[in-house]
Amino acid sequence: MPEPHDPTAALAALAADQSRRPVLLALDFDGTLAPLQDDPAASRILPDGVGVLADLAATDGIVLALVSGRAMADLHALAEVPVGTLLVGSHGAERARVTAHGLDRDVVRLTDDQADRLAALGAEAAAVARGREGVWVETKPTAVVVHTRLADPEVAQAAEQESLALGERLGTGVLHGKAVVELTVLHASKGEALTALRQEIGAPVVIYAGDDVTDERAFEALGPDDVTIKVGAGDTGARYRIDSPEGVVTALARFRDDLAAAAG
Ligand SMILES: O=P(O)(O)OC[C@H]1O[C@H](O[C@H]2O[C@H](CO)[C@@H](O)[C@H](O)[C@H]2O)[C@H](O)[C@@H](O)[C@@H]1O
Numbered sequence: 001m002p003e004p005h006d007p008t009a010a011l012a013a014l015a016a017d018q019s020r021r022p023v024l025l026a027l028d029f030d031g032t033l034a035p036l037q038d039d040p041a042a043s044r045i046l047p048d049g050v051g052v053l054a055d056l057a058a059t060d061g062i063v064l065a066l067v068s069g070r071a072m073a074d075l076h077a078l079a080e081v082p083v084g085t086l087l088v089g090s091h092g093a094e095r096a097r098v099t100a101h102g103l104d105r106d107v108v109r110l111t112d113d114q115a116d117r118l119a120a121l122g123a124e125a126a127a128v129a130r131g132r133e134g135v136w137v138e139t140k141p142t143a144v145v146v147h148t149r150l151a152d153p154e155v156a157q158a159a160e161q162e163s164l165a166l167g168e169r170l171g172t173g174v175l176h177g178k179a180v181v182e183l184t185v186l187h188a189s190k191g192e193a194l195t196a197l198r199q200e201i202g203a204p205v206v207i208y209a210g211d212d213v214t215d216e217r218a219f220e221a222l223g224p225d226d227v228t229i230k231v232g233a234g235d236t237g238a239r240y241r242i243d244s245p246e247g248v249v250t251a252l253a254r255f256r257d258d259l260a261a262a263a264g
Helices: 008-016 047-057 072-079 112-129 153-170 190-201 213-221 245-263
Strands: 023-027 062-067 086-089 094-099 102-105 136-139 143-147 173-177 180-184 205-210 227-231 240-242
Touching: 008 205, 008 227, 008 245, 023 190, 047 062, 047 245, 062 190, 072 086, 072 094, 072 102, 086 190, 112 136, 112 143, 112 153, 143 153, 153 173, 153 180, 173 213, 190 205, 190 213, 205 213, 213 227, 227 245, 240 245
Parallel strands: 023 062, 023 205, 062 086, 205 227, 227 240
Antiparallel strands: 086 094, 094 102, 136 143, 143 180, 173 180
């Protein structure tokens, strides 16, 4: 796999090529638009990103989407994205569109079996966290998440191993992200969600940027003419790399300016 490189030239070429429209601009949230935090409730999109995304969403031929592991309500509360933005939450299990009056969202329905397993996962995940300093459990509509960012490394590792085993036993899916193990009762993948969005929009080209291992599923779902951007260090199937969320906002601002220049 070639080493990912700077996406500036690819984004400039795409901005200049008006035959490749609409562009689906799909972005992960945590670690991509919002710097990682110890407390997920403290995450915020970088201030400069708010205006840049609003400008891009208002540009002809650009469709903006956020594709996140966050629960939908959480994502909507934190993301500060404009009306019309498409939101994918819970790694694809939740879908919505931002309107002037709130979210137009699909209802997530769990079967009785799934609801029972979600409750059991929550109880057992709480048992994993109990007595382990810095380990805690987040609940979502279709998953529970064991967080280990605040724990000592050996404590975190033990909690993550137990959580992975728990997911194998009771979950439908297990996602091992950055200092999180997500145990889901619905099958969900950012790759499938992105493919569905692209088909609905009829987008010949997709830009996707993400920082975590779960974003690799999105990169895999895209083709050589799409623009796949890994944010930060680490192995990746993405073609391009940007070092930080600040770098993502800078690249998006340049893309916005190039689109405006191309439109004359
Ligand atoms: O797909 P994303 O938008 O990147 O969301 C993935 C998970 O994000 C949150 O956890 C991550 O960010 C936290 C805040 O910076 C950080 O404390 C944690 O260690 C990260 O894994 C969120 O809490 C999860 O539910 C999301 O699935």
